[in-house]
Structure formats: structure tokens, C-alpha cells
Amino acid sequence: QVQLVESGGGLVQAGGSLRLSCAASGRAPSTYTVGWFRQAPGKEREFVAGISWSGATTWFADSVKGRTTISRDNYKDTVDLQMNSLRPDDTAVYYCAAGSATYIRSPQQYNYWGQGTQVTVSS
Secondary structure (H helix, E strand, C coil), X not given: CEEEEEECXXXXXXXXXXXXXXXXXXXXXXXXXEEEEEECCCCCCEEEEEECCCXXXXXXXXXXXXXXXXXXXXXXXXXXXXXXXXXXXXXXEEEEEEECCCCCCCHHHCCEECCCEEEEEEC
């Protein structure tokens, strides 16, 4: 079992930045691929970014590419999502997830999920 806890969400003006963090605990969390997803009211959960267990490979949704970075520290068992140039359509609950995902953009590929952190971007 792996437990995930997100932090760092909040209210920010358009054009601002936020750094979300996902803290993992439990059985060998550093061996898993980690993905960040988001879900806005009335919409399906969508992939935002992912990082391989080693940190060597990252993936991004087209909607955040170029203004978002993802990193992990396997000593601290944390994965951070740095989001810049935030827009109102980035408003959502952001979740981190861990698993042995082979198709990293699919939520069904992840076994463990955090409770989410709210990000609200005002115009």
C-alpha cells in the first residue's frame, strides 16, 4: 500500500504560479510512476503531467506544456508540480496518483490516489 497526500493548492490570480507537492509513504513509493491529474466541476478527470520512477522521463498534457514542470525526490518520497502562467481554466482539484502505469495518461493505470488539493485561478 502507498499513501499519497497533496499540498500546495490555493487561490491565485491569472498569470501567477503554484507549486503542488505530493508526499508518499508506505511500501516502496519511489518505485512507482507518479501522475498528476485534475478534475474540474462537471468534467472528467484529466491527465496533467507524469514522471517515471527514476525521474528520467516526464510527460505533459498539451494544455500545460511549456508552463509546467514535474520533479521528484526519491529520498524524500515527494513529487512536485510547478505550474506557471496559470489560467482560469486551470481551476480544478488536483490529484497525484502512483502506480506501475504503462499508459501514463490513463487514470485507470494508477493504483493509489491522494485526496486532492484545490487550485482556483481568478481572472
